[in-house]
Amino acid sequence: MKKLATVGCCCAGCHVAILDLHERILPLLKDVELSHSYIISDVKAIPSDLDIVVVEGGIRTEHDAALAKEAREKAKYVVALGSCACFGGLPSLANLYDTKEMMNYVYTMTPGTSAGEIPHVEIPRVTQKLEPISSCVKVDYEVPGCPPEPDDIALIIGGILSGERVELPKKSVCDECERKRLEKPPAKVRRLFEEPEDKRCLLEQGYFCMGPATRGGCKARCPNSAVPCDGCRGPSAVSWDQGLAMLDALSTITYENVKDYSLATHTGTFHRYTYASSLLAKLQGLVEKR
Amino acid sequence: MERQEQFEPVIVAFCCWWCAYGAADLAGTSKLEYPTNIRIVRVPCSGRVEPQFILRAFKGKADGVIVAGCLEGGCHYVDGNLKAKRRVESLKKALNAIGLSGDRLEFYLMSSAMSDKFVEAMNEFTERIKRLGPSPLRV
Numbered sequence: 001m002k003k004l005a006t007v008g009c010c011c012a013g014c015h016v017a018i019l020d021l022h023e024r025i026l027p028l029l030k031d032v033e034l035s036h037s038y039i040i041s042d043v044k045a046i047p048s049d050l051d052i053v054v055v056e057g058g059i060r061t062e063h064d065a066a067l068a069k070e071a072r073e074k075a076k077y078v079v080a081l082g083s084c085a086c087f088g089g090l091p092s093l094a095n096l097y098d099t100k101e102m103m104n105y106v107y108t109m110t111p112g113t114s115a116g117e118i119p120h121v122e123i124p125r126v127t128q129k130l131e132p133i134s135s136c137v138k139v140d141y142e143v144p145g146c147p148p149e150p151d152d153i154a155l156i157i158g159g160i161l162s163g164e165r166v167e168l169p170k171k172s173v174c175d176e177c178e179r180k181r182l183e184k185p186p187a188k189v190r191r192l193f194e195e196p197e198d199k200r201c202l203l204e205q206g207y208f209c210m211g212p213a214t215r216g217g218c219k220a221r222c223p224n225s226a227v228p229c230d231g232c233r234g235p236s237a238v239s240w241d242q243g244l245a246m247l248d249a250l251s252t253i254t255y256e257n258v259k260d261y262s263l264a265t266h267t268g269t270f271h272r273y274t275y276a277s278s279l280l281a282k283l284q285g286l287v288e289k290r
Numbered sequence: 291m292e293r294q295e296q297f298e299p300v301i302v303a304f305c306c307w308w309c310a311y312g313a314a315d316l317a318g319t320s321k322l323e324y325p326t327n328i329r330i331v332r333v334p335c336s337g338r339v340e341p342q343f344i345l346r347a348f349k350g351k352a353d354g355v356i357v358a359g360c361l362e363g364g365c366h367y368v369d370g371n372l373k374a375k376r377r378v379e380s381l382k383k384a385l386n387a388i389g390l391s392g393d394r395l396e397f398y399l400m401s402s403a404m405s406d407k408f409v410e411a412m413n414e415f416t417e418r419i420k421r422l423g424p425s426p427l428r429v
Binding site: 240241244245247248251252261262263266279280282283284286287288290 | 340341342345346348349372373376377379380381383384387388389390426427429
């Protein structure tokens with residue numbers, strides 16, 4: 001019987017993805033004892049001598065960093081679950097802004113917030129930047145996705161239990177997409193509310209589909225339902241920086257939009273889930289340090 | 291009094307095999323002089339240069355990066371140089387946005403016979419980087 005624990009510093013969506021295994025969770029539970037899980041069970045402290053710890057979410061506060069370190073100390077294998085843990089995820093877009101400015105905006109200016117003071121008593125301090133957990137501990141396996149595919153979770157956990165080294169599929173989203181390409185560049189940039197044509201590549205029609213640079217394995221669910229891929233599964237095996245690969249591809253085919261470039265649009269579109277781990281963010285961090 | 295060391299920039303130049311590298315070669319055989327700050331990386335086509343390569347050069351503390359390809363219409367691979375030009379243009383904006391001046395990156399067009407153009411471009415770019423000073427990542 002192996003001991004599994006899950007910890008999280010994020011929205012718990014990835015934990016729900018574990019539960020999305022449905023009845024397939026039962027054979028796993030034959031070999032696995034769920035020792036600690038902050039959303040599924042009610043054990044408060046993390047027990048020691050664990051075999052697998054699944055960590056969800058990126059490092060945003062000092063508590064998150066301590067949690068990741070505790071997980072590493074107590075476990076033989078650490079699995080980063082979800083895009084936040086692997087690459088920083090959506091919350092890492094806040095790295096574009098100064099932490100003070102960001103906190104001020106969130107606690108005083110967002111709609112539905114009554115202007116109060118920024119919480120500071122008895123809560124962990126916010127770190128300067130959101131980082132993936134690999135920035136502070138060694139990670140053995142990464143399961144990207146927002147949320148991750150239950151199949152991938154079953155594959156990785158199953159692989160650890162059986163002792164085999166398993167790998168996630170290396171294909172890109174385009175490899176799994178059923179839409180057809182006519183090898184014609186898009187005439188103009190379109191937005192999602194304009195109705196896309198059936199059965200034709202979304203990128204060629206002018207929608208910003210991140211499929212070419214994104215890791216497959218999701219059966220191209222979004223583009224097959226006429227929604228452009230937004231790249232939640234991070235870089236494919238071929239492109240090691242998802243957003244730059246897309247900038248590379250798109251600046252050649254939609255040239256007239258280059259003049260309207262803004263960093264927020266660029267990162268929000270191409271680095272939506274991977275900004276914290278992108279080369280651009282690393283350079284920005286280094287420039288800011290000076 | 292301590293002697294003020296003159297700033298010698300490190301410049302990485304991605305030169306396409308068919309044109310810019312040929313021009314550099316010709317500049318060498320015609321004994322034309324150009325600054326020693328330039329480090330040439332030969333690539334099959336300027337269109338091969340991905341934004342990742344350029345940003346990695348900057349991360350590796352380069353003060354400036356040049357991408358040099360064939361004249362318009364003269365690309366051995368039809369339109370690789372035009373793609374490179376567009377990429378460089380959008381990447382310049384990205385560099386400006388993250389606080390690393392976009393002027394540290396430039397794209398030049400030349401044919402393999404234009405050794406004088408190559409030397410002129412390298413001189414001009416080196417002067418520009420010397421004016422801009424060391425890269426903020428280097429200090």
